[in-house]
Every structure is written in structure tokens, then in C-alpha cells.
Amino acid sequence: MSELMQLLKGEGASIEAADDFEAINELTRERGWGDGLPIVPPTAERVERMLAYCDRAWGEPVAAIPPRYGAATPLRLAANAVMAGCRPQYFPLIILAIEAMCAEPFNLYGVQATTHLCTPLIIVNGPVAKELGINSGHNAFGPGAQANATIGRAIRLALLNIGGAIPGLGDMSTFGSPAKYTYCIAENEAASPWEPLHVERGFPAEASTVTVVGAECPHNINDHESVTAEGILTTIAGTVAITGSNDVICADQAEPLVVFGPEHAATVAAGGYSKADAKRFLYEHAQLPLGKFSEENIERGLRKRFPDRFANAGMDALVPTAQSPEKFMLIVLGGAGKHSAFVPTFGLTSSVTRALKLRDGQLAPSVQAFRRA
Amino acid sequence: MSELRKRGVATAVICSGPFLKLGKAQARVFGVPDLPLIVIPHPLGGISLDEVKGRAEVAIPQLIELLKEYAR
Numbered sequence: 001m002s003e004l005m006q007l008l009k010g011e012g013a014s015i016e017a018a019d020d021f022e023a024i025n026e027l028t029r030e031r032g033w034g035d036g037l038p039i040v041p042p043t044a045e046r047v048e049r050m051l052a053y054c055d056r057a058w059g060e061p062v063a064a065i066p067p068r069y070g071a072a073t074p075l076r077l078a079a080n081a082v083m084a085g086c087r088p089q090y091f092p093l094i095i096l097a098i099e100a101m102c103a104e105p106f107n108l109y110g111v112q113a114t115t116h117l118c119t120p121l122i123i124v125n126g127p128v129a130k131e132l133g134i135n136s137g138h139n140a141f142g143p144g145a146q147a148n149a150t151i152g153r154a155i156r157l158a159l160l161n162i163g164g165a166i167p168g169l170g171d172m173s174t175f176g177s178p179a180k181y182t183y184c185i186a187e188n189e190a191a192s193p194w195e196p197l198h199v200e201r202g203f204p205a206e207a208s209t210v211t212v213v214g215a216e217c218p219h220n221i222n223d224h225e226s227v228t229a230e231g232i233l234t235t236i237a238g239t240v241a242i243t244g245s246n247d248v249i250c251a252d253q254a255e256p257l258v259v260f261g262p263e264h265a266a267t268v269a270a271g272g273y274s275k276a277d278a279k280r281f282l283y284e285h286a287q288l289p290l291g292k293f294s295e296e297n298i299e300r301g302l303r304k305r306f307p308d309r310f311a312n313a314g315m316d317a318l319v320p321t322a323q324s325p326e327k328f329m330l331i332v333l334g335g336a337g338k339h340s341a342f343v344p345t346f347g348l349t350s351s352v353t354r355a356l357k358l359r360d361g362q363l364a365p366s367v368q369a370f371r372r373a
Numbered sequence: 374m375s376e377l378r379k380r381g382v383a384t385a386v387i388c389s390g391p392f393l394k395l396g397k398a399q400a401r402v403f404g405v406p407d408l409p410l411i412v413i414p415h416p417l418g419g420i421s422l423d424e425v426k427g428r429a430e431v432a433i434p435q436l437i438e439l440l441k442e443y444a445r
Contacts, residue, residue, distance in 0.1 A: 067395070069402055113395065169394050296419075 004048050007059050007075055014044070028083075033161055035153065035181055039083040050078040053091040055359055055370045062095055063102035066109035068164025072098055076162050077154075084153035087146070090132060092370045093210060094154050096354055097122050101155075101212045105253075105350035111214040112165045116246060117177040118346035120159075121215035121257075122152060122184040123331060125198035126208030128356060129186035131366060136186040138335030141218055152182030179217045185333060191262035192332035193269030200275060201353050207363050208356040213257055213329070214349030218341035223264065229271025232264045232340070233278060237285035240321050240342050243293050247321055249301065250347030256322055257329040257343040258282065264340045265332045275330050283325035291315030375403035383443040384408065387432060389415035411435045 008014040017024050024041040028034050040046065051058055054074045061071040070076075074095065081094050101108050101120050111118050124134050135145035143149060165171035173180075189196040198209040223235040236258060247254035260268070268278055290298055290313055302310045302319065310317060322328050329351060333341075356364040364370065378384040388396040388410045400408040412435070413428045420428075 067399060067402065164398070168391070169398060172392065172395060 004044060008044060032166060035156060040085050042079040042082040046082045047078045050081050050088045050091050052372055053088045053367060053370045063098055065102060065159060065163030067113045067170045070162040070164060072158060072162050077158055080157040080161055081154040084150045084157050086150040086154050089367045090147060090151050092356060092367050093151060096356055097155055097210045097212060098158060100210055100352045100354040103352045106212060106352045107349045110348050111346055112159060112163055113170060113172055115172050115174045116346055117173050117175060118214045118216055119177060119180045119183055120155060121213040122155060123197060123211040124186040125196050128208035128367060134186035136188040136333060140185045140333050148184050149182050152184035156180055156182060177217050187331045188262060188333050193265055194275045197331050198353060203355055209353050211351055211353040213351045214346035215257060216344045218259060218343050221340040221342055224338045229268040229273045232267050233281045236340055237282050240282060240286040241288045245344055246347030247344055248319060251323055253350050254322060254347040255327050255329050255345060255351055257345060259341040259343060260330065260332045261334045261337055261339045262332060263338050278330060279325040279328040282328050283322055286321040287318035289315060290317045290319055375405040378405045378408055383440060385411050385439055387411045387413060389413050389417055391415050409439050
């Protein structure tokens with residue numbers, strides 16, 4: 001306990017409080033340290049158990065979280081993970097996710113402070129998903145699995161408490177979103193007819209990865225009629241092509257995410273479509289005529305922002321949802337049911353994928369490899 | 374803006390009302406807690422050109438005061 005006690009002597013590192021669940025929750029509510037739900041008091045004992053799965057110096061920041069650029073040390077991240085209700089073995093993924101979203105291409109500053117309702121979605125691939133019991137099937141986006149619920153919540157609490165994403169002060173989201181409570185899933189690799197996201201991005205299948213996406217909530221795509229690949233993809237394309245979309249308005253780097261339910265994925269793959277083929281179809285068909293946008297969005301927005309394409313274009317000119325087929329992200333998720341989902345993004349953000357690695361750079365075969373000897 | 378301010382250039386950031394607290398907080402984060410903030414009514418986006426000119430009319434007196442202060 002002595003290493004932790006040393007760290008806790010630092011200014012502001014700890015506070016004394018009565019050993020009372022309600023009193024501690026009252027205190028954290030007063031200080032604005034929570035998401036509105038009860039938190040697990042981050043006592044020294046609980047924080048130390050969390051840090052058992054940390055293979056680096058507890059006081060060394062792994063990142064600075066905007067907009068406050070607070071130092072995300074393992075100690076602070078562990079406190080937020082305890083508050084969220086995480087098991088200690090989740091901790092390596094929490095550190096990895098924070099590192100990924102603090103990478104420059106993600107633009108966490110924008111994602112945190114914007115009036116848009118986006119929040120980081122954490123997609124887990126590889127063996128760690130099963131090891132930690134991260135739900136990839138029925139209700140994966142919803143409640144029920146401790147791993148999904150608490151890993152996502154730990155991230156949100158860290159973004160709030162360390163990053164300063166306080167509603168109306170650092171987090172200017174006009175109305176927020178339920179995904180800001182927690183947003184963590186594992187891709188359903190077993191049910192996917194295609195290569196998983198991390199393999200598509202060049203990682204070996206046996207690597208465990210997190211991919212962070214600056215994302216809106218999922219929007220359902222119901223198709224109980226189509227029996228062909230083209231049919232399913234047409235329905236998806238029609239749902240994806242919308243006005244009022246950051247992916248369209250903030251186009252350059254936008255990576256709209258399409259989540260295939262396993263039944264839809266099976267139909268599309270059975271039609272001979274690879275992931276790349278599906279992306280090409282979506283790119284070509286998820287386009288809206290210029291005339292669908294408001295006059296102001298056309299004259300002050302699209303014509304000015306993309307003059308090469310739209311300066312003199314007629315109302316029939318097509319406005320794409322992504323700048324190329326490769327910009328579409330595809331994953332497979334969920335259980336039985338003829339649904340897929342569209343997850344629009346913040347647009348001004350690029351997804352980042354990071355592999356779970358040990359200090360020596362080797363891929364971590366298990367979270368147990370992070371345990372302190 | 375914080376870089377410019379640190380170099381001694383007369384600098385200000387324009388904030389609409391709801392973003393004032395964020396502006397002040399970020400000025401502190403970037404090491405320029407006294408960075409002048411020019412306050413205009415919200416919103417600036419999605420308004421007519423006349424309304425934009427109205428916002429400028431609110432900003433200009435504040436800018437003039439700032440520059441006078443700077444000249445002293």
C-alpha cells in the first residue's frame with residue numbers, strides 16, 4: 001500500500017470522507033464529479049486493486065485529456081474506473097482507449113467541447129472481448145453486461161473529471177445523448193462473414209484492439225423484406241443519406257459507421273459482396289440530390305465549402321455521405337433480427353485503432369499479462 | 374490566440390454568451406487567463422447578414438476599448 005500512500009500525499013490527490021455510501025455520493029454530486037448515477041466510492045483499497053492490472057508508473061500521465069488537458073495518470077484513471085464499477089481486469093482496456101482517443105487524428109478536443117452530441121464509441125476486437133465478457137450479441141449497445149456498462153462509463157467519467165467535459169462549461173453539447181452514459185461494445189466476429197475491423201486495419205487476428213469513433217447514437221435500419229445483397233444495401237444507403245449530417249457537412253475526414261446485424265451481413269455476403277464491395281455500393285448509393293438541402297445550406301454551406309464540386313452545380317447534383325468508399329466503416333454486431341444500424345459521426349474526427357501491448361511492445365495475449373508481479 | 378498574446382500582440386477572442394465560461398476556462402488552460410474576451414449575443418451561426426452586422430456593432434466598442442488599453 002505504501003507506493004499508493006506516497007502518491008495520495010500529493011496535493012489534491014485524496015480527500016477524507018465519512019465511510020458512508022450516501023455521504024460520499026452526496027459529496028461527489030456537490031462537486032460535479034459524476035454522471036448523475038450513484039458511484040462506487042474510490043477508496044484507496046479499491047483503487048489499489050484496480051492498479052494491480054497496471055504495468056506502468058501510477059503517477060505518470062498516459063495522456064492529457066482536453067478541453068482542460070488534465071493529466072490522465074493511471075491513479076486518476078483507476079479512481080474513475082472504480083467509480084464506474086469496473087472490475088480490475090478491465091483496466092488495461094481503459095488505459096488503451098484513453099490513449100487512442102487522445103491521439104491527434106481523433107480530435108478529442110472537438111468531440112468533447114462541440115455543440116454536437118457525439119461521444120467516443122469504443123469498439124473492442126480480438127480475444128480480450130471474450131476474456132472480459134464484453135457483449136457483442138443481443139442488446140450489445142444496451143444494458144446488461146458489466147463490461148460494456150462500466151468500461152464505457154469509466155471513459156465518460158474520466159472525460160468529465162480529468163478532461164473537464166462539464167455540461168455547459170467544457171461540454172457544450174446542445175442536448176447530449178444517452179450514449180454519453182456509456183458506449184462500449186465488442187464486434188461480433190463469430191457471426192461476421194467478413195474479416196473483423198482490426199484485421200481489416202492490418203492487425204493480426206490474435207491481437208486485441210480498441211477502436212474509438214467520435215459517434216452519435218445508433219439509428220436503426222429495419223429491413224425484413226430484402227432477400228438480396230443489393231436489397232439490404234439499398235435500404236442501408238437510403239438511411240445513411242441524410243441532410244443535417246456532420247459526415248456530409250464536415251466532409252473531408254468523415255468516416256460514417258454502418259453496423260450490420262448478423263442476418264443482414266449474411267445476406268450481403270451470400271450475394272458475393274466483400275466488405276470493400278459493400279462499401280463501394282454504399283458510397284455510390286448513399287448520396288442525396290443537392291436540392292434536398294435547405295437553400296441556406298446550399299448557398300452558404302455546400303457551394304462555399306466544396307466549390308470544386310458544387311459552386312455551380314444544379315439541384316440534381318449528388319452530395320456524397322463519405323468522400324470515398326474506404327471512408328465507410330463496417331462492423332458486425334448483435335443477435336437475431338433483420339436490423340442493421342447507422343452510426344453517424346462528428347465528421348471532424350478520425351477513428352483510431354490501438355492494439356493491447358505490453359511494455360516491451362509485444363501483443364498482450366491476455367489482460368493477466370498486465371498484472372504486477 | 375494564446376501564442377499571439379504571449380508574444381505581445383493585441384489579441385482577443387470573440388465569445389457568444391453561452392460560451393463565455395468555456396472561453397474563460399480555456400484561456401486559463403492555455404496559460405493566458407487575462408486573454409480579453411469580446412462578448413456578443415448568441416447565436417452567431419444561422420443568422421441573417423444584417424444580424425451579423427448587429428453582432429459586429431456590439432463587438433466594435435469592446436475592441437476599441439481593448440486597443441486603447443493596449444496603446445497605453
